Amino acid sequence: MSNRTQKPSLLSKDFSKLFSPVRINADILEGDRPLALYEFASIFFPNMVSSIVALLLDMEKHSQKLIASIEPKKRERLINDLEGVTVEIHYLMKDKGKELIALPIKICPAEVLRNAALSKLGSRYTEKMQEEINQILVSFIKKEIQRRIKSMIEGALKTLLVKPRMPATLKKLLTLGLIDRDGRLSEGATIEDLMSGKYAGLFKRVVPEELINEAMMLKETIKACYGWEGEDYLASANEALAEKGILEIILGEIKE
Amino acid sequence: MTNIRYLIYVPVLHTQKETGEILLSLKADEAPPPADTSLAEQEKSVKEMWDGIHEKIQNTNISCPTIRIYQDGMPVCGKEKEIAGKLAQKSSRNHQLILDLLKKGANLEGTEDPDLLIEEYDNLSHLISKASVSIQSYRDSLNEYKEKGAKLMKQRDAFIAERIKSTLKEGETPLLFMGVRHELEKLLQSSFVINYIIYRLPFKKVRDIYNV
Numbered sequence: 207m208s209n210r211t212q213k214p215s216l217l218s219k220d221f222s223k224l225f226s227p228v229r230i231n232a233d234i235l236e237g238d239r240p241l242a243l244y245e246f247a248s249i250f251f252p253n254m255v256s257s258i259v260a261l262l263l264d265m266e267k268h269s270q271k272l273i274a275s276i277e278p279k280k281r282e283r284l285i286n287d288l289e290g291v292t293v294e295i296h297y298l299m300k301d302k303g304k305e306l307i308a309l310p311i312k313i314c315p316a317e318v319l320r321n322a323a324l325s326k327l328g329s330r331y332t333e334k335m336q337e338e339i340n341q342i343l344v345s346f347i348k349k350e351i352q353r354r355i356k357s358m359i360e361g362a363l364k365t366l367l368v369k370p371r372m373p374a375t376l377k378k379l380l381t382l383g384l385i386d387r388d389g390r391l392s393e394g395a396t397i398e399d400l401m402s403g404k405y406a407g408l409f410k411r412v413v414p415e416e417l418i419n420e421a422m423m424l425k426e427t428i429k430a431c432y433g434w435e436g437e438d439y440l441a442s443a444n445e446a447l448a449e450k451g452i453l454e455i456i457l458g459e460i461k462e
Numbered sequence: 463m464t465n466i467r468y469l470i471y472v473p474v475l476h477t478q479k480e481t482g483e484i485l486l487s488l489k490a491d492e493a494p495p496p497a498d499t500s501l502a503e504q505e506k507s508v509k510e511m512w513d514g515i516h517e518k519i520q521n522t523n524i525s526c527p528t529i530r531i532y533q534d535g536m537p538v539c540g541k542e543k544e545i546a547g548k549l550a551q552k553s554s555r556n557h558q559l560i561l562d563l564l565k566k567g568a569n570l571e572g573t574e575d576p577d578l579l580i581e582e583y584d585n586l587s588h589l590i591s592k593a594s595v596s597i598q599s600y601r602d603s604l605n606e607y608k609e610k611g612a613k614l615m616k617q618r619d620a621f622i623a624e625r626i627k628s629t630l631k632e633g634e635t636p637l638l639f640m641g642v643r644h645e646l647e648k649l650l651q652s653s654f655v656i657n658y659i660i661y662r663l664p665f666k667k668v669r670d671i672y673n674v
Contacts, residue, residue: 450586
């Protein structure tokens with residue numbers, strides 16, 4: 207049985223043991239920063255991340271073609287000479303000194319040559335990594351969604367707070383410290399707490415139901431679109447089965 | 463002067479209840495175990511969504527006889543009303559709403575190419591057959607389905623877009639009920655001003671930027 211330890215996830219907080227080429231400190235990417243940053247990057251470095259990943263994938267995928275033209279003796283010598291040598295490119299974006307996005311690319315030429323000689327495909331930069339990169343992108347989107355829902359709800363609360371007769375439930379939210387006098391949600395209060403969690407009952411009495419429905423719908427739609435439930439086998443299988451069921455009824459009706 | 467044509471777009475999500483009803487109508491040996499009951503919250507929000515959609519359609523003040531409905535999965539077959547009725551009986555909120563609108567004078571149009579729906583059905587059948595083998599086999603098959611499905615969805619969308627353009631009569635407003643996998647907006651935005659009856663996908667820009 208293999209005793210290899212599991213590779214730490216790109217999404218884990220401890221990046222120190224991480225070998226993958228992309229890591230993003232999603233926790234400090236708040237507000238308009240992701241949008242602004244990506245807009246900037248898309249203008250000045252179009253396809254930067256995907257190009258680097260593609261380059262690495264290509265390097266490992268196609269390197270055996272290149273290595274095949276090198277004599278075995280020369281190849282062996284190259285591997286020996288390059289043993290322990292690493293090529294490191296550290297691409298870093300910082301926000302007020304805090305690391306925002308890092309692309310710590312580490313290439314071990316000897317390993318690349320050895321893998322190429324053995325025709326090993328994608329030993330390191332595998333689909334698994336691509337999957338994790340996608341998860342990071344989805345987590346950005348999720349953050350952005352939460353930010354927008356939060357801003358939508360805070361906007362509604364602000365309007366209610368300036369009314370001459372403040373609703374009693376709103377006072378309660380203030381007393382509980384869930385919102386401040388400007389309608390902003392306090393640090394500990396999450397959107398989930400208010401919309402569907404422990405304070406939902408209280409919150410519903412203050413914020414128009416339509417707004418809550420829209421926020422929930424927004425979440426559900428995006429959830430369906432971006433497959434946040436990707437790992438939920440049963441939900442996915444049931445969804446497929448239901449879709450098939452609907453078509454079965456429809457196609458059955460046509461045949462009759 | 464060109465007349466601005468509006469189109470109402472409603473994204474379709476099914477509630478667990480209707481999914482359950484449909485599952486019950488299928489053979490028991492095909493069905494995977496029922497989904498977790500913790501989805502009750504989601505169920506509630508989707509149900510509320512349909513109530514909200516119903517209300518919002520009423521609030522648009524568009525006269526029902528000028529509405530032409532285009533429905534995801536509804537083949538061009540001449541039996542559109544019967545199909546809607548049958549699915550409404552199976553607790554489909556989507557189809558119950560259609561029946562209600564039909565009673566008020568709206569028109570239901572055959573929307574999809576039946577051959578493409580048969581293809582979709584075959585793909586789904588293959589996928590589901592793998593669900594009973596193992597989770598891994600289902601997941602592998604799901605990836606394959608997604609690949610095939612994306613191509614097929616493009617064909618379905620192209621057919622639907624053409625169908626809307628060719629069947630819509632002067633003065634009518636198209637009302638689309640489409641599953642979230644469809645991307646008809648791209649094909650229709652040059653001909654119509656799209657009104658998402660609920661606040662749908664305002665993050666498209668973000669999606670584009672992230673190239674997901």
